[in-house]
Amino acid sequence: MNSVTLPVAFAALLVVAAIVGIPSYPLHIMIVILIWAFTYTGWSLMGRFGLVSLGHGAFMGLGAYATALLWNYAGMTPWLGIPIALALAALLAVIVGYPCFKFRITGHYFALVTLALTEVVRQTVIATRDHTGGSLGFTPTPRGNDDTPSIVALQFQDKETWFLIAVAVWLVGLLIWRAVDRSMVRHALDAVSEDEDSAAAAGINVTWEKLKITVLSAVMTAFGGAMYVQYQLFVAPDTVSGIGISLQIVFAVVAGGVFTQFGPTFGAIITLLLAELLRIYIGTDAVGLDNAIYGVALVLFIVFLPKGILGSIEDAVRRRLDRQVRSSATSGA
Amino acid sequence: MGRIDTRVWLIVIAAGLFVCLAYVPAIIREGDLGFAVSDVFLYEAMINGLLLGGVLALLSLGLNLIFGVVDVVWICYAEIVMLGMYGIYYLHSFYGVPLLIAMPAGILLTAIIGYAVHELVIRHLLDSAPINQLLATGGLLFFFQSVATLAFGIDFRNLGVSLGSFPLTEDIYISWSRLAAFIVAAACVAGLYLFLTRTFMGTAIRAISQDREIMTLMGAAQGRLYLISSAIGGGLAGLAACLLVLQYDVHPFVGLSFGPITFMICVLGGLGNMVGGFIAAFILSELIALGGYHFDLEWGYVFAFAFFIAMMFVRPEGIMGRRS
Numbered sequence: 001m002n003s004v005t006l007p008v009a010f011a012a013l014l015v016v017a018a019i020v021g022i023p024s025y026p027l028h029i030m031i032v033i034l035i036w037a038f039t040y041t042g043w044s045l046m047g048r049f050g051l052v053s054l055g056h057g058a059f060m061g062l063g064a065y066a067t068a069l070l071w072n073y074a075g076m077t078p079w080l081g082i083p084i085a086l087a088l089a090a091l092l093a094v095i096v097g098y099p100c101f102k103f104r105i106t107g108h109y110f111a112l113v114t115l116a117l118t119e120v121v122r123q124t125v126i127a128t129r130d131h132t133g134g135s136l137g138f139t140p141t142p143r144g145n146d147d148t149p150s151i152v153a154l155q156f157q158d159k160e161t162w163f164l165i166a167v168a169v170w171l172v173g174l175l176i177w178r179a180v181d182r183s184m185v186r187h188a189l190d191a192v193s194e195d196e197d198s199a200a201a202a203g204i205n206v207t208w209e210k211l212k213i214t215v216l217s218a219v220m221t222a223f224g225g226a227m228y229v230q231y232q233l234f235v236a237p238d239t240v241s242g243i244g245i246s247l248q249i250v251f252a253v254v255a256g257g258v259f260t261q262f263g264p265t266f267g268a269i270i271t272l273l274l275a276e277l278l279r280i281y282i283g284t285d286a287v288g289l290d291n292a293i294y295g296v297a298l299v300l301f302i303v304f305l306p307k308g309i310l311g312s313i314e315d316a317v318r319r320r321l322d323r324q325v326r327s328s329a330t331s332g333a
Numbered sequence: 334m335g336r337i338d339t340r341v342w343l344i345v346i347a348a349g350l351f352v353c354l355a356y357v358p359a360i361i362r363e364g365d366l367g368f369a370v371s372d373v374f375l376y377e378a379m380i381n382g383l384l385l386g387g388v389l390a391l392l393s394l395g396l397n398l399i400f401g402v403v404d405v406v407w408i409c410y411a412e413i414v415m416l417g418m419y420g421i422y423y424l425h426s427f428y429g430v431p432l433l434i435a436m437p438a439g440i441l442l443t444a445i446i447g448y449a450v451h452e453l454v455i456r457h458l459l460d461s462a463p464i465n466q467l468l469a470t471g472g473l474l475f476f477f478q479s480v481a482t483l484a485f486g487i488d489f490r491n492l493g494v495s496l497g498s499f500p501l502t503e504d505i506y507i508s509w510s511r512l513a514a515f516i517v518a519a520a521c522v523a524g525l526y527l528f529l530t531r532t533f534m535g536t537a538i539r540a541i542s543q544d545r546e547i548m549t550l551m552g553a554a555q556g557r558l559y560l561i562s563s564a565i566g567g568g569l570a571g572l573a574a575c576l577l578v579l580q581y582d583v584h585p586f587v588g589l590s591f592g593p594i595t596f597m598i599c600v601l602g603g604l605g606n607m608v609g610g611f612i613a614a615f616i617l618s619e620l621i622a623l624g625g626y627h628f629d630l631e632w633g634y635v636f637a638f639a640f641f642i643a644m645m646f647v648r649p650e651g652i653m654g655r656r657s
Binding site for chain 1: 474
């Protein structure tokens with residue numbers, strides 16, 4: 001499943017729905033899901049090639065904090081702040097990614113190095129508490145009633161505007177996924193994830209190919225972080241970086257399916273809806289129940305459904321179609 | 334010989350770094366070498382770093398055993414320690430069980446958890462990609478954390494038992510519980526070493542860690558050896574819990590604060606290498622202690638993690654490890 005029409009059709013449907021009118025609570029949930037789906041899609045670009053990063057909390061935190069800090073302390077509009085944050089994320093990805101790929105750090109070693117990276121960012125945020133608010137979190141200065149237009153501050157009072165932005169961002173994420181899926185990079189990295197040595201012998205520059213996808217993935221994740229802080233107008237080290245958030249990203253993508261275009265989106269929907277539904281129907285007594293279910297589900301997914309829910313459904317459909325094609329071919333002959 | 338040379342160089346560089354980190358910030362701040370060298374609190378920080386190293390070494394010991402033998406990263410290891418801490422806390426504070434009985438019970442509990450983790454999860458994943466094994470234990474991390482949240486709430490709980498401290502000099506006090514952790518860690522490294530080299534079971538465990546397929550053909554009961562290693566690893570988590578519960582508050586997220594550093598120690602020491610892990614624990618704990626003394630505790634952790642990342646590029650096989 002890989003197309004332009006399907007994401008665009010979904011996006012159009014969502015926009016129409018928003019114009020017709022959605023109550024503000026479901027609208028809020030949908031915005032959050034779309035922003036996270038974008039971030040998850042960014043992670044899956046790397047994850048699908050076996051580059052399992054537990055460090056995406058670092059990029060997300062960098063994107064969120066750099067944007068918010070530039071706005072508060074330098075008065076810089078997010079329109080400039082976000083590109084700077086993305087450039088910093090790309091730089092960080094190169095600084096850590098290049099030696100990793102150069103020295104062939106793969107598998108769980110790669111996961112642990114990136115885990116250390118996300119902890120570096122989290123602890124740095126806490127350590128610089130004089131400027132970032134530390135563990136208590138950080139709030140971008142509200143636009144207030146002065147003459148800064150909301151478009152400059154990228155802060156909007158109404159959820160409808162945010163919804164349209166989130167749909168656009170999510171759509172771009174899916175299109176990037178598609179572009180990567182159809183590119184030469186994908187074929188090169190598929191080969192690399194099968195066997196690095198053979199891929200290198202076949203003339204693939206392993207370090208360079210991996211670095212490209214890592215930078216793209218890091219920049220997307222940082223953008224997701226920036227969107228998150230602009231929408232929520234609050235950010236705390238534990239909600240954007242650290243081992244917990246890194247595992248959450250990985251879990252949602254693995255649950256949805258890492259090899260399909262809509263897999264990360266599907267993962268975002270089921271994980272966030274599960275948390276919200278449990279919160280609504282069971283209430284605050286069940287704090288933690290959603291994570292208990294995720295935890296067991298993650299284990300079950302990895303043991304029984306390594307392709308994720310959507311990936312497994314797609315496989316089953318494809319197999320059935322194959323069988324039909326084959327049986328019609330034999331009956332015709 | 335070449336390998337030994339690199340190790341010597343590494344120790345020289347680490348010692349140089351240590352001295353720089355210890356004295357240079359104070360020299361820059363005060364502009365006086367004499368003050369920097371005679372700063373009593375600096376030495377107190379160093380000693381505390383050494384004792385923290387004991388706790389970290391003990392924490393990484395069981396994980397290292399599982400790492401080395403089964404070749405699986407238990408991301409949820411620190412959460413097993415957390416469950417052990419809760420077990421001891423509840424037995425002692427709620428049911429009035431004396432600590433000397435509650436602690437072995439806690440160790441038994443975590444040993445059973447370690448056994449169950451292997452039997453229920455890891456056993457099914459032995460042949461899948463290493464990263465899948467890591468993620469499955471990541472799922473267990475969420476599970477343990479939330480079960481603790483559901484069962485015990487998010488309050489910080491303290492055992493309320495303190496072993497106190499004793500004065501080393503006029504100004505430097507040493508906490509008994511930290512010293513105990515240090516001594517127990519050293520004893521455990523020695524004990525585990527003797528178990529692995531002097532007993533039949535230990536020899537079998539070492540053999541199977543070298544080659545899973547061949548040793549199975551030679552009649553080693555792979556499943557049983559893995560289960561025993563996992564149970565011992567879990568039990569060591571319980572032992573670490575016994576000493577941690579005396580020093581720290583228990584809460585469902587306590588594992589997140591020392592989990593990452595525990596993995597870093599195992600990898601930095603060379604996977605499955607007990608001695609390397611022991612050394613790595615002290616290197617990282619001194620970085621944390623000195624960074625914490627001169628700047629901020631969090632900066633200490635930033636230094637330690639950054640050092641780990643840099644070391645992975647220089648020496649991915651670990652300080653004492655051999656490149657496979």
